Amino acid sequence: MNKNSTKNPRKIKVGKKFIGPEEPVFIIAEIGNNHNGDLNMAKKLIMEAAWIGADAVKFQKRTLSEVFIQDMLSRPQTSSRALGATYGEYRQKLEFNERQLKELRKLAHSLGLIFFVAPFDLKSAAMLNNVRMDAWKIASFDLTHMPLIEYIAQRKQPVFLSTGMAGEDEIDEAVNLILKHNDQLIINHCVSVYPTPDEDLNLGAVETLIKKYSRFPIGYSGHEIGFTPTIVAVSLGAKVIERHFTLDKSLPGPDHATVSLDLAEFSEMIRQIRRIEKAVLDKKIYLHEKEIPHRQKHGKSLVARTAIPAGAKITAKMVCCKSPGYGMKAGLMKKLIGKKAKVDISADTVIKKEDVNW
Known part of the structure; x- marks a missing residue:
C-alpha cells in the first residue's frame, strides 16, 4: 500500500463540486447501458437525474473487438429481454460514438451535472479522452487491467475506482499504480453480484477502506434490490453513492429490472441520504440547546421531601429527586447532606443553591 494513502483525509474536486470531509454525499446516477442505445432515452435519463438531485451521470x-473474444460475441442471446440475436449484436446496439457522447456531456453540463464514462478498453479510453469528461471510472471488471488503469491515471483527472471481484492485494496494486501518476482518487466499495443478496453486500468493508485509505474519499457502488443498504453505507461514512438508474424497469436489457432504481426510488434514496448525512454529521457528545427545555421540565432536581426550616441540618430523609430539572442536580445529593438550610424550604419544592449554607 502506498504511504500516501494513509495521510489525513482530503477533498477531491470533480468539475465544480468537491468530494470529501464536510461535503454532501456525491450521488452518481449510473445510466450505464439503460439507454438501450437510444440517444433520446439517454437524454431523458440525464434530465431526470438532474431533476431528482443527482450530482453526476x-x-x-466498449470497443467490442477489444473487450470480448469472438466466441463470446457470436453466442446467441436466448433471453426475452435481449436486444439482439447474438451477444455481439446486443452489445453493439448499446454503444454511442464520440459525437453522441459529446452531445450528452453538453446536455449534462447545461443541467449542472458532472459527466463521465467508464471505458472498458484502451481504444475506448483514447476516444473518451477527446470527449473532455469531468472524471474517469475504472469499473470492477477492469481493476486488474493495468494498462487501462495506467492510461486513465495519466490523464491527471479524478478517478473513481470500484473494488468488486478483487481481493485486498489486487486493490492495493491498482491504487499504487494510480498514485504513481495521480492522487485524485475516489475508491468505491463494490460487490459484483447482480443483484447482490444482503448477506453478500459486505458493507463493513466501507469502514475498512476508510481506515486503510484514509487520505481518499470512500464510496459505495451498490447492486442490491432497493436502497436500504445504500443508506447504511452513508451512515458508515461513504462519501459517494453510485446506483444504476432507469426510466422503466420493464424495458428490455439486463440491468433495468435487476439492479436499477426507477425515478421514484432514486428520488427517495436521495431524500433519505440527505436526511442521514445530517444525522451523522456531528460526532461530538454534548447537551444540545434544543434539549434544554425538555431537561428543565423532565430532568431531576433535589427536592425537599419535607419542610426544612432555616438553620436546620439537612438529612437524607429530608431530600428526594423529582422533576422539574432546573434546580440543583440530583448528583449533588451527597454534598447537600449535612449542610444547613439558609432559608425556610417548603415541602415538595425544588432546592436551590442559594437556599443552603455551603
Whole structure:
C-alpha cells in the first residue's frame, strides 16, 4: 500500500463540486447501458437525474473487438429481454460514438451535472479522452487491467475506482499504480453480484477502506434490490453513492429490472441520504440547546421531601429527586447532606443553591 494513502483525509474536486470531509454525499446516477442505445432515452435519463438531485451521470463505453473474444460475441442471446440475436449484436446496439457522447456531456453540463464514462478498453479510453469528461471510472471488471488503469491515471483527472471481484492485494496494486501518476482518487466499495443478496453486500468493508485509505474519499457502488443498504453505507461514512438508474424497469436489457432504481426510488434514496448525512454529521457528545427545555421540565432536581426550616441540618430523609430539572442536580445529593438550610424550604419544592449554607 502506498504511504500516501494513509495521510489525513482530503477533498477531491470533480468539475465544480468537491468530494470529501464536510461535503454532501456525491450521488452518481449510473445510466450505464439503460439507454438501450437510444440517444433520446439517454437524454431523458440525464434530465431526470438532474431533476431528482443527482450530482453526476455516468455511462459506459466498449470497443467490442477489444473487450470480448469472438466466441463470446457470436453466442446467441436466448433471453426475452435481449436486444439482439447474438451477444455481439446486443452489445453493439448499446454503444454511442464520440459525437453522441459529446452531445450528452453538453446536455449534462447545461443541467449542472458532472459527466463521465467508464471505458472498458484502451481504444475506448483514447476516444473518451477527446470527449473532455469531468472524471474517469475504472469499473470492477477492469481493476486488474493495468494498462487501462495506467492510461486513465495519466490523464491527471479524478478517478473513481470500484473494488468488486478483487481481493485486498489486487486493490492495493491498482491504487499504487494510480498514485504513481495521480492522487485524485475516489475508491468505491463494490460487490459484483447482480443483484447482490444482503448477506453478500459486505458493507463493513466501507469502514475498512476508510481506515486503510484514509487520505481518499470512500464510496459505495451498490447492486442490491432497493436502497436500504445504500443508506447504511452513508451512515458508515461513504462519501459517494453510485446506483444504476432507469426510466422503466420493464424495458428490455439486463440491468433495468435487476439492479436499477426507477425515478421514484432514486428520488427517495436521495431524500433519505440527505436526511442521514445530517444525522451523522456531528460526532461530538454534548447537551444540545434544543434539549434544554425538555431537561428543565423532565430532568431531576433535589427536592425537599419535607419542610426544612432555616438553620436546620439537612438529612437524607429530608431530600428526594423529582422533576422539574432546573434546580440543583440530583448528583449533588451527597454534598447537600449535612449542610444547613439558609432559608425556610417548603415541602415538595425544588432546592436551590442559594437556599443552603455551603
